[in-house]
Amino acid sequence: MKVKLWTIVYTKGGEMDDSIEMELASLASAERDRSFLLVKGLGRAVCLTYMVNTALVFPWYRRSQVCGVLRLLRGRKGTVVDLGSGDGRLVCAVASQGFRADGYELNPFLLGYSRLLAHRKGLASQATFHRRDLFEADLRQYRNIVIYGEPVILRRLEQKLAEEVTSGSRVICCRYKLPTWAPTTTLGEGIETIYVYDKV
Ligand SMILES: C[S@@+](CC[C@H](N)C(=O)[O-])C[C@H]1O[C@@H](n2cnc3c(N)ncnc32)[C@H](O)[C@@H]1O
Incomplete structure (x- = not known):
């Protein structure tokens, strides 16, 4: 993420114009989406394990x-x-x-x-x-x-x-x-x- 940001700033000659800000915003949003998906995936895995445990393993x-x-x-x-x-x-x-x-x-x-x-x-x-x-x-x-x-x-x-x-x-x-x-x-x-x- 840091490398990408630096590349954008460097290639645009250090000027933080609107397009850079937009790219930064979209990069940050993509990063947020990735984190959200990761948390969602982990949450699902925990729920699934709990359900299998409760339904099959624990009663047995x-x-x-x-x-x-x-x-x-x-x-x-x-x-x-x-x-x-x-x-x-x-x-x-x-x-x-x-x-x-x-x-x-x-x-x-x-x-x-x-x-x-x-x-x-x-x-x-x-x-x-x-x-x-x-x-x-x-x-x-x-x-x-x-x-x-x-x-x-x-x-x-x-x-x-x-x-x-x-x-x-x-x-x-x-x-x-x-x-x-x-x-x-x-x-x-x-x-x-x-x-x-x-x-x-
Ligand atoms: C592992 S479960 C055992 C359930 C049941 N005895 C059985 O064999 O299926 C332990 C239970 O003890 C309860 N418990 C834990 N500490 C307690 C306490 N200080 N007083 C009363 N119940 C407690 C928990 O809420 C939990 O339901």
Whole structure:
């Protein structure tokens, strides 16, 4: 761009007459158009990746983890809590297996969707969704605690789990493990790994 501008100025003998100004304006506008097209292309690529992920990869991935959690709850008793319950699919799946299940979630849209899902599946009396910070949940009342949270959340949560999880309870962490606890067992591998911690 700089070279082109200099060429125009040089060939016209340094005079910034109207035609040079017009050429400069058209060059600047072409540059703007190129940048706009680039941003538009990038935006489309990001949207497409997000849509494919949401429509194909994430549901498949979550289905597989939900099945894993249900396997790990087989034969267990007591209430289940999902800390950060997202779209409510895990809470509903667990409730459909006869458990009483609670979800804690801050996102109001996901909460609305979760309640609708529970209602449509006829699970409204077994599945309850709280619009509250997961750190405010009283974990003493739950025998089964499920979390699919980022490591930064798990670092904070570990201390709360140590104080509140009662003997005989099971903590199930999807994808990310607790930073210092040693899992009793694991299920799956890679990003599908589920870590299980049984409190003795
Ligand atoms: C990875 S999603 C897991 C969704 C669901 N548990 C599942 O397994 O499908 C994590 C969810 O935790 C929620 N979340 C993050 N921090 C939270 C907090 N402090 N309190 C409540 N929910 C939180 C997010 O809004 C998000 O929906």
